[in-house]
Amino acid sequence: MRKNLCTSIRPLLPAFVTHGLDAALTTLVHEHLRNCPECAAEAAEMLRAVNTLRSADSAQMETEPVLAPRRRKKTLWLMAHPAVGWFFLHRHVTGILCAVIVMTAVFFLLLRIKYPDIFKLRRIVVEIYTPASPEILPVLDPPPIPLDVSPPEYLPPVDGIDN
Secondary structure, three states: OHHHHHHHHHHHHHHHHOOOOOHHHHHHHHHHHHHOHHHHHHHHHHHHHHHHHHHHHHHHHHHOOOOOHHHHHHHHHHHHOHHHHHHHHOHHHHHHHHHHHHHHHHHHHHHHHHOOOOOOOOOOOEEEEOOOOOOEEEEOOOOOOOOOOOOOOOOOOOOOOOO
């Protein structure tokens, strides 16, 4: 019977040690700990651990300095502006990305200075060299075909081809 009571009391021990139980449960656990040395030893171990944590926490609070006003103001500002906080958190990646963008802009600016016509659109002219004439003939747009002209009815025979 006592083992059944131990299995229902042991989950309550952390709350008992940290004073998180109501009065009725506290009395029940306290009475059980008087009669059960195993549960009492476990509760004592938990109490020792909680006291160690509390003493370490209070010692840290005494020695840890408070944030400087400037640092506190900056931290509060970063919390109020989540986008800025994201950039601050990922400052290495955003720094590299900004450097690449600036270097690209400088590169295109230098290209623009050295070759001012590089970004202008030009009309491309194709030149054809023919063996009959050594001069260069530019190829321009073909002349428009008149729509009212009909093809001839009779085509003359071509030499060497039988119809």
